[in-house]
Amino acid sequence: MPVDAVKRKTVMIDRTLPEIRNTLLKMSRLDILDLCWMLINVGADMIEADVELLEKMGRLPEGLAFILRADSIPELEACGRFRINRCIIQRSLLEQPGVPELIKKEGLCAVLEVRANSIGSIRHLEGMKALKNFEAVSCIRVIGLGRVDTSEWLETMDYIKGVLEKEIDICPDNRFSMGNAIALEAAANGMEFVTTSFSGFGYGRSFASLELVLPAMKLQRPGVRKVNPDVLPLLYEQFTKCSHIKIVRNTPVISSDSYSERVIQYPGDGIAASELVDA
Amino acid sequence: MDVRIVDITLRAAEQLAGKAIKVNQKIHLARLLDSIGIYQLEAGIPALGPDARKSMLKVAEAGLKCKVSSWNRLDLNDIRTSMGCGMNIIHISVPSSDMQISSKLNKTKGWILEYLKKCIYECKVEGFDVTVGLEDASRAERDFLYALIDCAIAEGVGRIRYTDTAGLLFRTQTYEELHAIREKFDVQLEISAHNELGMAVANSVAAVKAGAAYASCTAGGIGPGAGYCSLSEFIRAAVVFLGACSEFDLEQVKEVQKEFISLIKH
Numbered sequence: 194m195p196v197d198a199v200k201r202k203t204v205m206i207d208r209t210l211p212e213i214r215n216t217l218l219k220m221s222r223l224d225i226l227d228l229c230w231m232l233i234n235v236g237a238d239m240i241e242a243d244v245e246l247l248e249k250m251g252r253l254p255e256g257l258a259f260i261l262r263a264d265s266i267p268e269l270e271a272c273g274r275f276r277i278n279r280c281i282i283q284r285s286l287l288e289q290p291g292v293p294e295l296i297k298k299e300g301l302c303a304v305l306e307v308r309a310n311s312i313g314s315i316r317h318l319e320g321m322k323a324l325k326n327f328e329a330v331s332c333i334r335v336i337g338l339g340r341v342d343t344s345e346w347l348e349t350m351d352y353i354k355g356v357l358e359k360e361i362d363i364c365p366d367n368r369f370s371m372g373n374a375i376a377l378e379a380a381a382n383g384m385e386f387v388t389t390s391f392s393g394f395g396y397g398r399s400f401a402s403l404e405l406v407l408p409a410m411k412l413q414r415p416g417v418r419k420v421n422p423d424v425l426p427l428l429y430e431q432f433t434k435c436s437h438i439k440i441v442r443n444t445p446v447i448s449s450d451s452y453s454e455r456v457i458q459y460p461g462d463g464i465a466a467s468e469l470v471d472a
Numbered sequence: 473m474d475v476r477i478v479d480i481t482l483r484a485a486e487q488l489a490g491k492a493i494k495v496n497q498k499i500h501l502a503r504l505l506d507s508i509g510i511y512q513l514e515a516g517i518p519a520l521g522p523d524a525r526k527s528m529l530k531v532a533e534a535g536l537k538c539k540v541s542s543w544n545r546l547d548l549n550d551i552r553t554s555m556g557c558g559m560n561i562i563h564i565s566v567p568s569s570d571m572q573i574s575s576k577l578n579k580t581k582g583w584i585l586e587y588l589k590k591c592i593y594e595c596k597v598e599g600f601d602v603t604v605g606l607e608d609a610s611r612a613e614r615d616f617l618y619a620l621i622d623c624a625i626a627e628g629v630g631r632i633r634y635t636d637t638a639g640l641l642f643r644t645q646t647y648e649e650l651h652a653i654r655e656k657f658d659v660q661l662e663i664s665a666h667n668e669l670g671m672a673v674a675n676s677v678a679a680v681k682a683g684a685a686y687a688s689c690t691a692g693g694i695g696p697g698a699g700y701c702s703l704s705e706f707i708r709a710a711v712v713f714l715g716a717c718s719e720f721d722l723e724q725v726k727e728v729q730k731e732f733i734s735l736i737k738h
Contacts, residue, residue: 342677342713344644369712370673370705374643377671381642393670405670412640412669 202417203380203410206362206388207237207403208395210246211262213436215396220435222249228435229257231428232391236407236420239279241388244268247275260304266295273299281306281334284324293329302331304362311340315349319356334362334388338375341365346375347382362386365401367393372401377409391432404428473714475680476511478633478662478688479703482531483514483543484695485736486524495527497735499534504728506536509720511686517543518557519550525557532558541603546577546584551591555598562595563633564588565605568612568620572637581616585623592627605633605664610641610649621657631660631686636675639668639698643678654683662686665701667693672701677713691729694736704729 209232210225220228229240229250239258242250253259253275260279263269266289272280281304286292296303305327309315315335321327338346354361363379363386365372376387393402407420433439482502485493493501498516505513515531516524532540541561542554554562566588567576577584588604595602604624609617621632634650641649650661663679663686665672676687687710693702704725710717 340712342674342709343647343681369709370702371677371709373670374674377642377669378644402670409642409669409671413642 202414203384204238204386205236205403205407205410206239206241206260206364206386207232207390208241208364208388208400209391209403209432211241211243212390212394212396212400214243214246216436218435218437220249222251224431224435225250226254228428228431231424231431232403233257234421234424235404235428236418237403241281244271247271247277253277266292269295269301270299272301278302279304287327287330288325293326296329303329304332304334305330306334306336306364308337309335310337312346312349315341315346315353318353322357330359332360332362332386333357334364334386336364336366338363338365339368339371341375342369342371344378347378350379350384351382360385362388364388366395367399367401372399373405373409376401376406377413380406380410381413391428392438394432394436394438473680473716474685475710475714475716476686477509477703477706477717477720478512478514478541478686479505479510479538479690480514480543480664480688480700481505481690481694481703481732483516484690484700486516486520487696488694488736493527493735495523495530498527499530501728501732501735502531502534502536502540504731505691506534506538508725508728510538512539512541512561514541514543514563514688515557515559518554519545519547525553528557528559532560539601543605546587546591548587548591548594551595555595555600559600561601561603563603563605564591564595565607565633565635566620567608568606568617569608569610569637570613571611572608581619585619588620588623589627592624592629596628602627602629603631603633603662604629605635607635608637609634610636610645611638618653618656621653621659625657625659629659631662632657633662633664633686633688634679634684635664636666639666639672641665641671641675643671643674646675646678647682650679650682650684660685662688663701664688666695667698667700667702670698672699673705673709676701676706677709680710680714680716691732694732 239260241260243262259277261272261277262281279302283306361384363384365375376389379387389401389403389406391403393399410418411420515528518525539560541563542557542559543563544550544554546566567573592602661684663676663684665675689703689706690700691703693699707717707720
């Protein structure tokens, strides 16, 4: 991981790549690498990938930080091969025999992905402490949070963080248009990681949008985070090339120190609203 | 919790560069929007010219169930023009932040307050219902914002539109801002959230939780910049988070949005 990424309070993880790969579209090695570099250049700290993507990339370039989504023991073992020290696992894998030993042997930071949709279900995460092999986990990624409509969830999450004594990665979905607000609240309130995707793209779902959360974080804590809007047009083109999804550009009204050139607006309900401007 | 939808699609469409809606299309769209159950339709900006005024008059005469309003700058000439368009409500948008005041009006705050009084008075004398919009309220000095609200209430205005013109608010701030106004003033509040940071829906929901009774939306979230709060997304969120808007048929709303997009594109 780049040094400046760890120094920051919140590390931004981007999960665009595995979401595109889930669509079964073919991406070339160069397409994948270009997309990775652009995501990092625009302001993401770490790229989420799976074994198939990493194998396609071959030797991983210096300067790109990856987190590997591992669904099986062989995939977990692949971390060593790719010199990756951070992985995302599900409970089913965590509880398999030998997994804690493997995590320890490979020196991995294991991120356990769990779902919580409401404040009530966040509270239930307390019970995870009783999970088999829980001590092998370094970080909890909470996905969902779609029904969290006020910032009150933070208090509950702080309590859970204290009980579980783990780092927290917040990956909100955007089903009810709250994803960006939740991602931002997570960053502002000391969650170690926030996971988003470019334009909020998700295979069969949507997430908080990297390109919207980043400038918001910059506005919230000026000087803490580098955001490079100049890369956005290229990133947009690359994303469209890889995903075949056209996201149309719109012109922002935001203050001049943020994205002064373009903001990419993602469509609501399948309607590319800003097509009106670009069509 | 109850919330009324103020649809500003027609006005927002007029602000999109290079896109013009024909009069008959505008009436068709107004009827569609009316049919889904919105409370108010902002039909346009009369100051844009004779075509805009003609189409607004036609919309006003279309026999809609919803209230029909016009959007006006803080300018007596604009407002007088608006009076001939058959509107139920005249909306006056007042620049409230220092940035907007200097770039749009270049007048003192004292002048703005006095002039706002005149504008409201003239509308009231002619029997119009008036709403006042606080343009760029999220960047305004709070004392001046409150002075504007005070002034509007004193002149008989019953509803204030809080506009986050730059789309800079986060939802906690939105809640606090609207809640503070609600606590201090006996006036109905409307939220007009822009989507520059993708939080227009979240901010609109937060505003309603803080006491706003009206929310401005557009079909598909269209509008200048990154657009406004999307009508369908707001309704969906309002059903889940506010227990409101259940009277809307979301599928119908989406159909209207699609038809609007198609009208504009061709």
